[in-house]
Amino acid sequence: MSLSDLVLSLADNKQMLGLRYAEWATRAPSLEADIAAAAMGLDDLGHSRVLYGCLEPLGADPRGPERESDAASLRNLAYFDEPWTEWSQFVAANAVLDTAFTAMIEACVGGSVEVLQHRLRKMLMEERYHFLHGRSWLRSGIESAPLERAWREAIEWFGPPDGETAALHREGKLSMGPSELRAHLEQQLEMQAPRVNVDWRSWDPVRRRGKPGAIDAHTFGMLRGLEEKKYAPPPAAKQAAS
Amino acid sequence: MTDYKRVSGDAVEYGVFARKTRGEPLHQVGSVVAPDADLAMAYARATYDEERWCEMAIVRKDDVITLWQPGEA
Numbered sequence: 569m570s571l572s573d574l575v576l577s578l579a580d581n582k583q584m585l586g587l588r589y590a591e592w593a594t595r596a597p598s599l600e601a602d603i604a605a606a607a608m609g610l611d612d613l614g615h616s617r618v619l620y621g622c623l624e625p626l627g628a629d630p631r632g633p634e635r636e637s638d639a640a641s642l643r644n645l646a647y648f649d650e651p652w653t654e655w656s657q658f659v660a661a662n663a664v665l666d667t668a669f670t671a672m673i674e675a676c677v678g679g680s681v682e683v684l685q686h687r688l689r690k691m692l693m694e695e696r697y698h699f700l701h702g703r704s705w706l707r708s709g710i711e712s713a714p715l716e717r718a719w720r721e722a723i724e725w726f727g728p729p730d731g732e733t734a735a736l737h738r739e740g741k742l743s744m745g746p747s748e749l750r751a752h753l754e755q756q757l758e759m760q761a762p763r764v765n766v767d768w769r770s771w772d773p774v775r776r777r778g779k780p781g782a783i784d785a786h787t788f789g790m791l792r793g794l795e796e797k798k799y800a801p802p803p804a805a806k807q808a809a810s
Numbered sequence: 811m812t813d814y815k816r817v818s819g820d821a822v823e824y825g826v827f828a829r830k831t832r833g834e835p836l837h838q839v840g841s842v843v844a845p846d847a848d849l850a851m852a853y854a855r856a857t858y859d860e861e862r863w864c865e866m867a868i869v870r871k872d873d874v875i876t877l878w879q880p881g882e883a
Contacts, residue, residue: 607856701852
């Protein structure tokens, strides 16, 4: 596992977070929350583009052709596999997972890799408003199940205490390792993480998750442009129009 | 279901002010309704960030002291 693998995981998760946020752009509890969901979705989709763009300068692009046909090859957390059905799921992702990804971006910006130091800095400014939004809604109280799930997946995503995130921290490429990232997240959210026992033996180090699974077929089709093609005019109609 | 009291019952109105250059004064560009300042900041930025403002600020509408209103001057 390399820094490129970590950046690709961050990019895939940001992409999925952006898409799931956007799905709530007309379903949130108020018009302001609708607009915030749309804006945060756009931000995170933009961040994913920047992160994908860092893979080439990092040297080894881990993306293979299987990403076009196998949804399980994408490196998103299980939390994003299915569309959210409850606002509490949105809030838990916004408060915990989005802030966990931002903590990792901070670790990249504070680390020794120049391309990440420079390209990811602006994201931190935009993420400040995601954090304020998530923390405010979190303080209002949400159901415990999505919150606990988000915490578990964030801790899993940071990686095992002796894994590659810790090694990247020791090498100076990241300014924080798993334990520092977790402490930072707890400090930001002003709460203790729930007690989570992770079986690191069954943890997938590439996808950084403990559970198997993949995003739903509709979302995967949309990512590959297949949903868009459904609405394209047939070839004959195109010719007649030209 | 989540209790949405904070949307209707607990929320207050904040005026949103912005300017594009240092030379111009802040002027009101709109308003947002939110239960606290953190969420109001997030909503203001999401709603009014289409233009390149060099400064944006929010003020609780309750904190504005009106000297006179239309029709009173």
